[in-house]
Amino acid sequence: KKVLLQVKNLQKFFYMGKKKTLKAVDGISFDVYKGETFGLVGESGCGKSTTGRTIIGLYSKTSGNVVFDGKDVHALNEKEQFSFHKNMQMIFQDPYASLNPRSTVKEIISEPMEVHGIYRTSKERTARVYQLLEDVGLNREHANRYPHEFSGGQRQRIGIARALALDPDFIIADEPISALDVSVQAQVVNLMKRLQKEKGLTYLFIAHDLSMVKHISDRIGVMYLGRMMELTESKSLYKKPLHPYTQALLSAIPIPDPDVEDKRERQIVKGEIPSPINPPSGCVFRTRCPHAMEACSKSVPQWQEVESKHYVACHLYNESIVGADKAKELVA
Numbered sequence: 001k002k003v004l005l006q007v008k009n010l011q012k013f014f015y016m017g018k019k020k021t022l023k024a025v026d027g028i029s030f031d032v033y034k035g036e037t038f039g040l041v042g043e044s045g046c047g048k049s050t051t052g053r054t055i056i057g058l059y060s061k062t063s064g065n066v067v068f069d070g071k072d073v074h075a076l077n078e079k080e081q082f083s084f085h086k087n088m089q090m091i092f093q094d095p096y097a098s099l100n101p102r103s104t105v106k107e108i109i110s111e112p113m114e115v116h117g118i119y120r121t122s123k124e125r126t127a128r129v130y131q132l133l134e135d136v137g138l139n140r141e142h143a144n145r146y147p148h149e150f151s152g153g154q155r156q157r158i159g160i161a162r163a164l165a166l167d168p169d170f171i172i173a174d175e176p177i178s179a180l181d182v183s184v185q186a187q188v189v190n191l192m193k194r195l196q197k198e199k200g201l202t203y204l205f206i207a208h209d210l211s212m213v214k215h216i217s218d219r220i221g222v223m224y225l226g227r228m229m230e231l232t233e234s235k236s237l238y239k240k241p242l243h244p245y246t247q248a249l250l251s252a253i254p255i256p257d258p259d260v261e262d263k264r265e266r267q268i269v270k271g272e273i274p275s276p277i278n279p280p281s282g283c284v285f286r287t288r289c290p291h292a293m294e295a296c297s298k299s300v301p302q303w304q305e306v307e308s309k310h311y312v313a314c315h316l317y318n319e320s321i322v323g324a325d326k327a328k329e330l331v332a
């Protein structure tokens with residue numbers, strides 16, 4: 001598997017004055033393989049959007065590295081930046097806010113082509129716009145209309161068409177379905193899956209819960225207060241979540257069918273998310289963790305590969321803290 005994106009020890013801090021520092025992203029690492037969907041999940045304020053924006057270069061980094069296709073994205077020369085922006089595109093949670101209300105759909109989708117000087121003649125661009133509209137399940141009749149004439153789901157399709165205009169390799173989707181009705185969410189996810197197959201796309205798919213990412217992600221990373229808590233293949237995460245935070249997130253997923261009784265013990269994550277300006281010492285999840293121990297306030301849990309390709313940052317799996325038998329028992 002070819003690694004297309006490497007995020008290494010990435011930190012992104014915002015300095016708020018008076019010695020206040022918001023550690024939005026505090027040392028996270030993950031790889032994204034070519035052709036896969038990597039889901040990045042966590043409650044609001046966990047740093048997942050900041051991670052996406054730092055990867056694509058909308059934010060500078062504080063430290064660490066983002067390497068895309070072999071190149072450090074924060075150290076590109078002008079020419080390399082131009083081709084990087086062509087190859088990595090973003091879709092947003094609220095397509096309405098990201099689409100210019102005074103532009104027609106055709107103008108919106110054409111704009112990146114004009115900026116990048118591809119599909120140069122207006123005839124070529126028009127043909128390309130029609131093709132893209134069809135690719136996302138709209139049609140050429142939609143080209144001369146304005147964003148407000150469309151439903152939320154249709155607007156997200158327009159946002160996707162615009163992101164595809166330059167034929168990118170990689171798309172960062174920042175909560176692309178969170179603002180949509182549940183019935184429309186599945187349609188957009190299915191569209192994204194089809195486009196991924198047809199065009200060989202790689203996705204970073206950002207979401208605030210574990211419900212829909214299940215249907216699109218090959219691997220998932222769970223973030224909390226700027227740190228990565230757990231990372232593994234989608235199947236393993238849903239079958240055997242190891243981190244107490246992931247376990248809580250999973251048990252909070254609503255069961256969609258009202259006729260099916262939910263027999264699982266409800267374990268909604270209790271308590272408030274602490275401020276990222278003043279995060280708890282040691283494990284940042286300890287103020288909400290049902291398993292917190294003395295060690296949890298004293299030291300930051302290390303990132304361990306507990307099982308093959310299953311990484312977790314939690315003292316419960318650290319043999320030198322809980323003893324070898326206990327650590328093994330939890331994984332078994």
Ligand code: SF4
Binds near residue numbers: 245291292293296313
């Ligand atoms: Fe809970 Fe401690 Fe594990 Fe943190 S390190 S998740 S507080 S058990």
Ligand code: MG
Binds near residue numbers: 048049175
């Ligand atoms: Mg966000």
